[in-house]
Amino acid sequence: MTMKINGLDLDRAGRCRHYHSELDIVALKCEICQKYYACYQCHDSLENHHFQANDIESDKPVLCGNCMTYLSFSEYQVGTCPNCLHRFNPNCRKHHSIYFKGD
Numbered sequence: 001m002t003m004k005i006n007g008l009d010l011d012r013a014g015r016c017r018h019y020h021s022e023l024d025i026v027a028l029k030c031e032i033c034q035k036y037y038a039c040y041q042c043h044d045s046l047e048n049h050h051f052q053a054n055d056i057e058s059d060k061p062v063l064c065g066n067c068m069t070y071l072s073f074s075e076y077q078v079g080t081c082p083n084c085l086h087r088f089n090p091n092c093r094k095h096h097s098i099y100f101k102g103d
């Protein structure tokens with residue numbers, strides 16, 4: 001299976017060198033390059049533009065790194081992957097303004 005998540009030092013669930021707790025398994029899509037990244041820091045060091053937040057109404061702005069299922073913002077907000085039931089990191093809410101707009 002090809003890795004759909006981009007980032008630095010990723011493990012098999014998409015955790016990167018910046019965020020790597022048990023719950024840090026989601027990847028977020030940049031509106032400009034339409035790629036999924038483990039975090040905005042990974043994105044900004046590998047791309048030539050800054051991470052651009054996606055509108056929360058956009059199609060599947062989140063990717064579960066545990067089962068590689070694409071998720072809508074409302075599915076992600078539940079806090080648990082609807083497919084593999086892995087929990088997401090609730091602290092990510094602090095970074096909502098980086099990853100999403102329109103919230």
Ligand SMILES: [Zn+2]
Binds near residue numbers: 030032033034043049
């Ligand atoms: Zn980008």
Ligand SMILES: [Zn+2]
Binds near residue numbers: 007016019
């Ligand atoms: Zn990172």
Ligand SMILES: [Zn+2]
Binds near residue numbers: 068081082083084086
């Ligand atoms: Zn999942």
